[in-house]
Amino acid sequence: MSDAIQPMYALIYLLGVFLAAISQVLLKKAAMRPHKNFIMEYLDWRVILGYGIFVGCTLLSILAYKGIPMSLGPVLEATSYLYVTVFGVTIFKEKLSRKKCIALAMILAGILIYALAG
Incomplete structure (x- = not known):
């Protein structure tokens, strides 16, 4: 599989996570x-x-795994914590504690480290 195709499949996976x-x-x-x-x-x-x-998200994941390695799926799936937190704060007026901010920063750091090291 060509590396040029992989970003499209990663975007498909991220779309599924967002949905x-x-x-x-x-x-x-x-x-x-x-x-x-x-x-x-x-x-x-x-x-x-x-x-x-x-x-539909399950189908998108199946499609995405045609072009991304299995090890990348959980990393992209971790972005769901960001989406859920943003929706919780904006839609449900949930409080964003210091611990949640630190946890989100650690998730982002893990995603970035994987992206830069991979």
Whole structure:
């Protein structure tokens, strides 16, 4: 496989990770809403769309692994912590503690070290 193709597959993987974070937001929004009964919790459009996006993300991951090494997947997957944190702060008004900031900085450092060393 040509090295010139690999960045496209890495972007496909990152898109899947980003969409998975969006689906988590949809599922959390659905969980925060009252529902008439147990069945209606799962028939909420947010839940259906969220799980549909997860299926799409799985397909994107399968496609991406055609052009990226297996060792790169977990590194790209780690970016989900960044997306989820940003969505948590902006959408759900969660507090960003000092410990969370340090943890995010360590995740970013790990991604950068892998990218620069690889």
